Structures are given as C-alpha cells and as structure tokens.
Ligand SMILES: Cc1cc2nc3c(=O)[nH]c(=O)nc-3n(C[C@H](O)[C@H](O)[C@H](O)COP(=O)(O)OP(=O)(O)OC[C@H]3O[C@@H](n4cnc5c(N)ncnc54)[C@H](O)[C@@H]3O)c2cc1C
C-alpha cells in the first residue's frame with residue numbers, strides 16, 4: 256500500500272535541466288537522468304487517493320499508482336512490467352508527453368501534482384540500463400500478415416503488438432529511417448534518436464520487417480498491399496503543414512514551413528549532411544533575425560533549434576493572449592486539461608514571445624527575400640465556436656525578420672495517392688475516418704494515430720496504435736484479445 260503521508264514530507268522536485276550556456280552548444284537532451292533517491296522520493300508523494308483520476312487523464316490508462324508504489328519500494332523490475340502492460344514506449348512519453356495525468360492528479364487539487372512523467376521515464380531508463388528490455392517474440396506464428404504504413408509511434412506500437420501476437424508484420428516507411436516525427440520532427444534536445452533506434456532493434460528482433468524508402472501508393476500500390484497482406488493499417492500521420500498563402504509577401508525567399516526547418520536540422524544532427532554535395536542545412540537560423548509564427552510545440556522546437564544555430568534574435572508570435580500562469584478553476588476546473596502558459600526548455604534559452612498579434616504582411620528586401628514582418632495587435636473572440644480575429648486599430652508595426660518559420664498547425668494527413676487507390680477520402684479535418692473497430696470504409700484497411708485523430712500527441716498515437724492492433728487481431732481471428740486502452744471517446748478527461 257502506498258505511503259499515505261509521503262506528500263506531507265516531500266515537495267515536488269525535478270532534476271535541474273543542464274545549464275543553458277552549456278546545452279545550447281550541443282544537441283543532447285536538456286534533462287540529465289534523475290538519481291534513484293529523487294525518483295523514489297517523488298513516487299512516495301503518490302498518496303493512494305482511492306480513485307486515481309490520473310488513470311483517466313492518461314490516454315493509455317497507465318497504472319500510475321501501481322508503479323509509483325513499486326518505485327517507492329525500489330521494485331524497479333516489477334515497475335517496468337506494470338508500465339509496459341499499457342505503454343509500449345514509455346521512454347518516448349516519459350520524455351515528451353505533456354502529462355495530462357498530472358493535470359488530473361488528486362494531489363494537484365491543493366498541492367503540486369506527483370511528478371508522474373519523471374517517474375515514468377526513470378522506470379524505463381532503469382530497465383534499459385538493467386538489461387530488462389529484451390525482445391519478446393511470439394511463441395508461434397499465426398499464419399496471418401499485416402502491412403503497417405508509417406513508422407511513427409502509432410505504426411510502431413501497432414506493429415509491436417501484432418508481431419507479439421504472432422502475425423507477420425511489415426512496416427512500410429517512405430523516409431529512409433523509421434520513427435516518423437520522433438525521428439525527423441522532434442529535435443534531439445527533446446529526444447535523442449538512440450531511443451528510437453533501440454526500439455526499432457527490439458521490433459526487428461521480434462520479427463517486424465521494416466521496408467524504408469517505400470512510398471506506399473507510389474513505389475508499391477495500395478492494391479498490392481491488400482493482395483499481399485491479410486490486413487493493412489494506415490498510420491501515415493498528419494503531416495500536411497498549414498500555410499498562409501493569402502498573406503501578402505508569402506512568396507518571398509526565407510519563409511518556410513516549420514517542418515522543413517526541423518527535418519533539415521534533424522538530418523544534420525544525424526550526420527546526414529556530412530558527406531555528399533550539401534554539407535549543411537539550407538534553412539538555417541545562423542546570423543539571422545528569426546520570427547516563428549505559432550505559439551505551440553512545433554514553434555518551441557524551432558526556437559530551440561534556432562538558438563543552437565546561433566540566430567541573432569528569435570521572436571515567437573502567438574495570436575492568442577498570454578495564458579494565465581495557473582489553472583483558472585472557473586474556466587477549466589480540476590481534473591480537466593487547463594489552458595495555462597506552457598514554458599518549454601527552449602523558452603528558458605532565450606527569445607521573445609509576443610502574444611495577441613497577427614501577421615499583416617511580409618516585407619521584401621528589394622531582392623525577393625523577406626526582411627521584415629508587419630504585425631498588429633489582435634483580439635480573438637469565440638463566436639459560434641469559431642475564433643474571430645479583430646485587429647486593434649493603429650497597432651501596426653514592423654519587426655526585422657530574415658528567416659520566418661510557419662508553425663501554425665497541420666491540416667491532417669497528406670492527400671496520399673494510396674488513399675485514392677483504397678477508395679478513401681479525407682474528412683473535412685484532413686483525417687481518415689474509421690468505425691468503432693478502427694476499420695475504414697474499405698474492408699481490411701484500418702487507421703490509427705494522427706492520420707485518424709488529426710495532429711495530436713505521442714501518447715495518443717501509441718494508444719490508437721494499440722487499439723487498432725487489438726481490432727486487427729480480432730479481425731484476423733487471432734486467439735484471445737490484445738490489451739488496448741479504453742475507447743478514447745469514452746475517456747471523459749482525455750480532452751487533449
Ligand atoms: C515538431 C513537432 C514536435 C512535436 N512534439 C511533441 C511532443 O513534444 N510531445 C508529444 O506528445 N507530441 C509531439 N508532437 C506530436 C507527435 O509527434 C505526433 O502526434 C505523433 O508523432 C503522431 O504519430 P503517428 O505515428 O500518428 O504519425 P507520425 O509520427 O507523423 O508518422 C507517420 C509516418 O508515416 C509515414 N508515411 C506517410 N505516408 C506514407 C506513405 N504513403 N508510405 C509510407 N510511409 C508514409 C511518414 O513518413 C511518417 O514517418 C510533435 C509534433 C511535431 C510536428
């Protein structure tokens with residue numbers, strides 16, 4: 256039984272991030288590993304509240320109080336077993352999840368919540384260090400086969416679940432290496448790629464075949480996949496970046512989608528530009544005044560990259576007002592996900608954040624390149640559920656900008672030839688719809704992750720990958736049932 260008074264003895268503590276002047280000189284993760292004593296102390300703050308709302312806050316339904324107590328008593332091996340029962344890749348979520356579980360922690364009503372995410376990542380790091388994460392190949396083959404299209408967290412989670420159930424799984428990935436956004440979207444200072452490589456090795460040892468550099472719909476048709484496999488899972492992500500073509504000056508050189516910047520940077524950090532004709536990223540912040548349009552995760556990642564590329568200045572623009580520092584109980588009562596100011600590690604490293612502004616136009620330097628942005632203060636009001644933006648008269652001003660990065664969201668999955676070949680259309684949100692069994696309108700074709708939910712989170716991608724795998728296993732007539740999270744739509748707290 257957990258220690259019911261641990262939270263009275265210990266406050267919430269996290270390990271210090273590496274010092275800013277040191278960490279912006281490299282691309283390594285900003286957090287050093289936490290010591291066992293700190294983690295066990297933090298796990299002790301979990302108070303056995305009776306109804307663990309954190310469970311419901313976590314889209315995976317992670318058994319948080321169970322593994323908190325196992326860590327408290329130093330039972331690391333049992334803790335990772337409990338964690339792996341619901342989460343294939345805790346090293347990704349433990350590093351990158353915004354932790355809706357912590358927003359729903361009962362201790363958070365009157366105190367700081369338990370540092371759940373820190374405990375999670377420490378459990379899995381411990382397990383890898385102790386050699387406890389080993390391949391778990393299926394005892395016998397099922398004789399059925401599945402093609403997974405896309406190797407982001409949704410595709411990887413589904414592939415692992417299905418392979419462990421004995422199905423012959425082939426993952427098709429159009430990039431040259433597996434991982435999806437884990438590999439080429441998220442920078443190394445948030446997730447070093449050795450974590451992705453290590454899991455891919457485990458999947459290969461469990462029998463999963465990876466065919467990289469294969470664009471399904473182009474290099475191999477969807478019909479060929481349907482003919483060659485008993486089921487197909489689309490886990491193609493939501494990579495269609497939102498643009499702003501109507502803004503005056505958008506065609507100027509030096510204005511890019513954020514993902515173009517991030518992919519080049521990640522490839523550079525991976526050593527992919529060391530040989531060959533191109534030896535450095537073409538889109539770089541070095542020596543530039545950088546303006547990032549968009550105040551979310553992607554924008555913060557561009558910010559951290561820009562610091563490491565030696566930008567002269569970085570300004571991040573957000574059209575929404577400065578959020579409050581703490582939960583507004585009237586608007587977002589506990590245990591819902593609150594609208595609060597999110598400070599990422601990159602914000603600690605420098606740069607300016609400007610709220611309640613919108614770009615009016617991009618200014619030409621006379622050679623066809625951007626030299627400045629004209630912006631204006633705005634007010635965003637919700638009218639009939641939609642955000643209506645009104646400009647504040649007389650607030651227009653110019654700021655220098657010779658690299659502009661558009662981090663204003665995604666419009667669903669790309670308009671892939673594979674979808675047309677399968678007779679599938681994208682919804683108004685750019686997603687591929689599925690029935691309650693994760694099956695699209697085309698029999699035997701399933702969908703999971705951002706391609707289904709729209710641009711979201713790693714924890715959701717893993718949850719949907721597990722759920723789709725369980726549905727595919729049932730469709731294939733597999734023995735027993737595969738574990739899967741409770742159907743997301745019935746999780747009242749899982750609002751993000
Ligand atoms: C910059 C950035 C930072 C983020 N940071 C965080 C974070 O800190 N925390 C968090 O929880 N979430 C974060 N996210 C969101 C998270 O990365 C995604 O929600 C998650 O990766 C979605 O997983 P997925 O498997 O559905 O798709 P993806 O990870 O997008 O993977 C889809 C894969 O499908 C492949 N593919 C597409 N079409 C084809 C085809 N025709 N043939 C073969 N392969 C194909 C793509 O190449 C890609 O590899 C971030 C997103 C971005 C863009």
Ligand code: SF4
Nearest residue numbers: 313348352354356372
């Ligand atoms: S996956 Fe995210 S929500 Fe679930 S326990 Fe981990 S940090 Fe919390």
